[in-house]
Amino acid sequence: MSGLLNFSSNMFVVAFFLYCAAFILFAVAIMGRRWSNRDPESHRRKWGNIAFGVSSLGLVLELTYFFTRWAGGGHIPVSNMYEFMSFLSMMVMVAFTVVYLIYRKTILGLFAVPITIIIMAYAAVFPQEVQPLIPSLQSYWLKIHVTMAAAGESFFAIAFAAGFMYLLRTVNFSSTDKKDRRQQRWVEIVFFSIILVISFIITVFAFRAAGYESVFTQTKASGTAGQTASVTQTVEYKLPPIVAPYHSKVESYQPFLGMTKPLFSAPSWMNGINAGRKFNTIIWTVISGIILYGILRLIARKPLGRAASPFLDGIDPDDLDEISYRAIAIGFPIFTLGALIFAMIWAQVAWGRFWGWDPKEVWALICWLFYSAYLHLRLSRGWQGRQSSWLSVLGFLVVMFTLVGVNLVIAGLHSYAGTN
Template identity: 65%
Template structure:
């Protein structure tokens, strides 16, 4: 067995240990209501078991990281699969650090699912070890990526604590207009999380079915000299094509639920060979996410936020507010070093300039400015509680777009990461 194969096995072990860690945290939080013994004693016992399981998962994750590094010949952070697995590992490291300070099992109940989702999302991408392109063959790649990911990991813990705070303080039984608006926004946040889960499930489900559809797309381009040229591309789908590529013909298409041809055509303004496939994936994610959300609501017989709110009795919201702030405060200087300073040094070595307005660079700056504003409003303006929590939650959306949206949607010097 090669080191790369062994690393894959360690990765699977880490994934399942994280899942079990989440389940044990669930027993610690939810089970205290039904425990015959002292609820605090019950939470302490199962919280300790959950934390140990999570740490074992982190050790397995470290094993994956270093064995893949040794087997692949370079640090495994060069594409979306490797970076997202590394980010998940850093989220666990940030969680362990914050948990060691505050000892709040509830934090694991929210952070472990986030880690599991990131790990599952990483598995969507090709997992082969790929050779490094020249700009990535630098020691500054290791320094830049690792520190930036660690800073983002602390932002993720801040997001988890901020979302916990909102679920704790928003009254889902209130009929007041202002409170109903907050209920809807919290529920919408959870709905988006369900859509992400549905996206991952959809990819693996259709991949397991072996679904395929092929299109021939013709693209007409006119040069600056007015010369017209036509290019032909073969576009492959692994999900049933609700929307087909613009100006394309079906080459072959598996039938699915009676659908033997695409329902719509991608708008002409969506450029690029992958644009239609990405739009199709988004459509399927929303459809399946909505169905999954409806099933969860049917089982719970109430909003997801209301169900989670009911198990958070006894949790001090001020502790959650403090944890969210501290996690972001720790991550901010690390992110500043990794995503800005070290990134500019690497950019100068790779492309002979410190700054070039590449989409990834721009969104890294936007993320930094966003959290700068968060800390300013928190420290100078006294924005605590709900205001601070909402900023923490929205901030992580900005982080995820910087990590995923820029690589997969926008075209730039960092587009290789989306391969």
Template identity: 65%
Template sequence: MSLIDFSSDAFIVAFFLYCLAFTFYGVAVMGRRFRKREPEAHTAKWGKIAFYTAVIGLIAQLTYFVTRWIWSGHVPVSNMYEFMTFLSMAIMIAFIVLYILYRKSLLGLFALPLAILIMAYAAVFPQEVQPLIPSLKSYWLGIHVTMAALGDAFFAVGFVAGLMHLLRTVNFGSSDKSSRREQRWLEFCMFMIVVLIGFIVSVYSFRAGGYHAEFSQMKWNEETQQEQVVTVDYDMPPIVAPYDSQAISVQSFIGMQDSFFEAPSWMHGINAARKLNTVLWSVFSGLILYGLLRAIIRRPLAKMIQPALGRMDPDDLDEISYRAIAIGFPIFTLGGLIFAMIWAEVAWGRFWGWDPKEIWALITWLFYSVYLHLRLSRGWQGKHSSWLTVIGFIVVMFTLVGVNLIIAGLHSYAGTD
């Protein structure tokens, strides 16, 4: 077995250990309902088992990270697969730090699924070790990206605690206008999580079925100053095909062999339509999955989850959320801004260039600056603070994923097409 194969196996082991730890946290939190005697002892016992399982999973993921680093010769954070796997590992590190501080088993019941989802999402991208482009061949790659991701990981745990606070405090028994608005927005958050799950399920389902479609398009080559034929592969049935393209081969899927639409002319780049196609499939599968869940449980998802948080102190959740962001903010400031600007000067000869990723990193920093200001100076706590953590995490995920996959720029490198 080669080192890279061992690295991949360690990643898979970590994934299943996290799933097992999540199950144990479920037993710790949910099982206490069936323990009439000593429910606290039951929670403590299974919470400890879950925590140690998660720690062993983190060790396995660290093994993946180190062995892939040795094999590739550079810090494995240079493309979307490597970055998202590192982000999931950083979320586990942030979770363990916060768990040691607060000893709340329920936090694991929400933080671990986030890490698991990000690991599953990472596996959607090409997993081969890819050579670095010239601008990435620097020790600043490891310093800037890892610290920025670690800061984002603490923001993610802050989001988890904030979402738990909202699930705990939103009044589903009230029908006044303010409560209904909170209920709708909270359920929308749950829907977006289901959309992500639906996307992952769709990708793996079509891959397991061996689906493939291919299109060709004429593209102007700036180097040769001539037109050339380029192709794009689809792993999901094409709802949207590239603009002015020809279908080379399209497998039939419930009558969709020739029933796709052509992308509008303003969507430049042959991969733009494929990305839009992925978004459409994500929403479509998310709607189906959400509809099935609603049909089974016959009530909003947020309302179903709320009873599980009944014993959790809202003030504790609010404090955990704030503490996570307070830890993550200086880390992100160093990694996402200061070290990033130093590396930009080394790589491109300027500290700031208004690249889309740079702009959104600044927006992220400004948002959490406002959050901390409102929290410390204006006394924004409770629901106000929790809603800000949810919005902040949306900004973080768009910065990490949306910019790389939607907006072209200097940071849209390997593994994003």
């Protein structure tokens, strides 16, 4: 089985690089037409078809990864953060392929494929070993609930890409009008949010490559009925500790840039030995995100939205608006079945109740209500264009917080999806 799992991992890596190559080819198709001696439309069509072919090959290899890992691990690979995010990246490519075959918009690949690349890189941050299923996951509902929820979310990702492109295409970045400047700022905030995820991935891999590690222990008294005992827990930091766990002891500390000890400890209300580590990760993500954003601004010498906007010249914004709406219209019923209805049935089977206000359940409901409001406003109130696009962008940011923030920051019954 180890040989099959190694083959599976190799397919994942090759698929990742094929997606990177497809992204470059999509960029050549869109940006290179300006310098092509041939007819720009012919250039776009030729390189767009090549890029789509490469991305499709990557999807075939990622499907190979998925099924060989399933065969080698003995259960469907969606039970932890690495497996779920890998599956989500694959479903984003499936959704992209479906939408691309319908609309044939090459520009969509320039924004949708990077979402897959970022999600795959994010997945690789987590432990990749095949882990045995905990009792609550040993159910056929795992296949139904998780896969359908991810399938719905993948179409939301395509809607995000199309909606964000619409905003880049229609916001007037040269205007000094108050309303236009507000739109410009919000577009920049979306760029910064994406950069935060990228900077987190870069930071984790950089310190992992450097072999960084610091260790803390925390001792707590526990017990009942007058009997108490001391329990010592250990936590490993893979990023330099700016913040230490509350009331903890340093077991080993690796200095970094002159820091020989944490700057401060986590506040007492951050319960748990891992709370300080999570807080430390958030701080590092923000710091590295600001640095990366600053570097990109220096390179572009202008706001990122203004720098990206010219590449969408000639694209019909109505097509982008239509793609965003259709993607949500496809994804919403799938998400409703997977993330709510089947999830509640499984909760009844596993825990004896349909609903328990677990953080993941609450945020899944928030996602569902958000996209319900999107469809209501779109169909009943006539919200189209910029209003609709902003909702598709904000909706996917809510989805990503549900997948990332709730799993890794907020404790709950779904914490098994995270990592130590």
